[in-house]
Amino acid sequence: MPKVLISDKLSPAAVEIFRSRGIEVDIKTGLSPADLRAIIGEYDGLAIRSATKVTKELLDVAANLKVVGRAGIGVDNVDVRSATARGVVVMNTPLGNTITTAEHAIAMMFALARQLPEASASTKAGKWEKNRFMGVELTAKVLGLIGCGNIGSIVADRAVGLKMRVLAYDPYLSEKRALELGVEKADLDAILARADFITLHTPLTESTRNILSRETLSRTKKGVRIINCARGGLVDEEALADLIKSGHIAGAALDVFEVEPAKESPLFALENVVCTPHLGASTAEAQENVALQVAEQMSDFLLTGAVTNAINMASVSAEDAPRLKPYLDLCKSLGAFAGQLTQAREGMLRKVTIEYEGQAAHLNTKPLTAAMLAGLVSPMMEGVNMVNAGVMAREHGIEVAETVHDRPTEYLTLVRVTVETDKMTRSVAGTLFAGQRPRIVEIKGIKVEADFARYMLYVTNQDKPGFIGRFGVTLAEHGINIATFHLGRAAQGGDAICLVSVDEPVPEAVLATVRGLPLVVQATGLAF
Numbered sequence: 001m002p003k004v005l006i007s008d009k010l011s012p013a014a015v016e017i018f019r020s021r022g023i024e025v026d027i028k029t030g031l032s033p034a035d036l037r038a039i040i041g042e043y044d045g046l047a048i049r050s051a052t053k054v055t056k057e058l059l060d061v062a063a064n065l066k067v068v069g070r071a072g073i074g075v076d077n078v079d080v081r082s083a084t085a086r087g088v089v090v091m092n093t094p095l096g097n098t099i100t101t102a103e104h105a106i107a108m109m110f111a112l113a114r115q116l117p118e119a120s121a122s123t124k125a126g127k128w129e130k131n132r133f134m135g136v137e138l139t140a141k142v143l144g145l146i147g148c149g150n151i152g153s154i155v156a157d158r159a160v161g162l163k164m165r166v167l168a169y170d171p172y173l174s175e176k177r178a179l180e181l182g183v184e185k186a187d188l189d190a191i192l193a194r195a196d197f198i199t200l201h202t203p204l205t206e207s208t209r210n211i212l213s214r215e216t217l218s219r220t221k222k223g224v225r226i227i228n229c230a231r232g233g234l235v236d237e238e239a240l241a242d243l244i245k246s247g248h249i250a251g252a253a254l255d256v257f258e259v260e261p262a263k264e265s266p267l268f269a270l271e272n273v274v275c276t277p278h279l280g281a282s283t284a285e286a287q288e289n290v291a292l293q294v295a296e297q298m299s300d301f302l303l304t305g306a307v308t309n310a311i312n313m314a315s316v317s318a319e320d321a322p323r324l325k326p327y328l329d330l331c332k333s334l335g336a337f338a339g340q341l342t343q344a345r346e347g348m349l350r351k352v353t354i355e356y357e358g359q360a361a362h363l364n365t366k367p368l369t370a371a372m373l374a375g376l377v378s379p380m381m382e383g384v385n386m387v388n389a390g391v392m393a394r395e396h397g398i399e400v401a402e403t404v405h406d407r408p409t410e411y412l413t414l415v416r417v418t419v420e421t422d423k424m425t426r427s428v429a430g431t432l433f434a435g436q437r438p439r440i441v442e443i444k445g446i447k448v449e450a451d452f453a454r455y456m457l458y459v460t461n462q463d464k465p466g467f468i469g470r471f472g473v474t475l476a477e478h479g480i481n482i483a484t485f486h487l488g489r490a491a492q493g494g495d496a497i498c499l500v501s502v503d504e505p506v507p508e509a510v511l512a513t514v515r516g517l518p519l520v521v522q523a524t525g526l527a528f
């Protein structure tokens, strides 16, 4: 039974889902990094929000970890690169808290426009300072959106409802989508020059860090108000404070900070600044949504292999997972076959071409290719699985090509892998017998039919009388029992192949003897 640790405060809905799916779950929040490292080895899954830091050091000791599920959007607290390198899937819940976060941005805009926190504090203090708090209307004001993805577009929709004019800066926003949203597509300069309010809704990346820097902030329209409910680090907080003090910027509302928890900031002392402690996603509805979603996604993955909303792996729908399962086995085995041959003698791997024919051509081939690569490179690299195989192949300069053939084939379904090394090109193809059982049907273009077995011996020889007898006797003399025996040849008297399954690994010394037999070209021991 898979075991999951919930290490941040998640709605109890998540626990119920895990347990109802038969997954053992522990809840241990507020652990120190050292305490988390001490126990993480027990778990197959880790469910988090933003407090737990999933670092390389944690992943290094997470021997059984298969999936990290972020109940929320941003995965800045997860070292995704290290997770990928260790073959751990990282998934988030991209839609569960978007409405709530967009509403928080709108609430912050209102709070800022009408100085609600200060007015509330003053009224509660019995001051009744009616003349002190003069606000601004939102109607007809220009709202500049930086980032118009899931949250930005909800903010845009609400702002249009408030009769604001919305400019959106987002390199990936199409004219068509802008039109649908009722926003004007703009560049950053236009937003800086024209917006009365600027709200940020991008992730923190190298291209967005400090997007509102001292320089860009100083080019904003005088009296602008800034809202950040996305990520700390998008705005230069010190420059923001200086420009508010100078009167160029009228105010700011921040839910997120460069350093969190934010215990001190030059902004805290300023009147026209509204701050909340990263509350964007904190509503009962959003927390229930993300908790349910992350628990469902992690359970699906751990129990069926379905992959939803993964940051570092191709998706496999719950519907596809059972259909893909035998193909994943086939691809992994074909890859392992080709990989072992390559490792044994065929030089540096340069290119891998994977062809899908018949029924296989109509499947979601991305995970199949990932499984093929995992099988292929695992004899050469440690710790490879479907999550990291593509990255590892790329890092080792291996070109990967995928071809889907829409042509009649002899088999209902066929997958072929061709590997090119600096010395030669080799291919191996397989099908599913009865739709379930992986079966080799072709090696180097030569037809041969064999099931994969735990241990196999692959021999190429010249198709002349005498080979089979001597080969059988050699194995028998070394006490190696042949379970199945399959032969194929290109043409009478030409290149031939022999694929046998044996009950135990064939020792290197026996392989050397087989290689020394007359008519034998090469012999390789395989394990699956």
Ligand SMILES: NC(=O)C1=CN([C@@H]2O[C@H](COP(=O)(O)OP(=O)(O)OC[C@H]3O[C@@H](n4cnc5c(N)ncnc54)[C@H](O)[C@@H]3O)[C@@H](O)[C@H]2O)C=CC1
Residues within 6 Å of the ligand: 072, 073, 074, 075, 094, 097, 098, 101, 146, 147, 148, 149, 150, 151, 152, 169, 170, 171, 172, 173, 201, 202, 203, 204, 207, 208, 229, 230, 231, 255, 256, 278, 279, 280, 281, 282
């Ligand atoms: N305060 C909170 O509690 C919460 C904060 N967030 C944060 O809100 C942010 C936005 O989330 P979503 O809308 O769901 O993400 P999203 O991925 O749907 O949208 C982000 C948008 O930013 C755009 N973008 C990327 N680089 C850009 C650049 N250099 N300039 C302009 N636009 C750029 C992208 O094209 C994309 O459309 C994320 O950082 C997320 O972590 C999300 C949920 C809660």
Ligand SMILES: O=C(O)CCC(=O)C(=O)O
Residues within 6 Å of the ligand: 049, 050, 071, 072, 073, 074, 075, 097, 278, 280, 281, 282
């Ligand atoms: O889990 C939270 O409270 C933070 C939400 C957030 O920032 C996100 O989903 O990106």
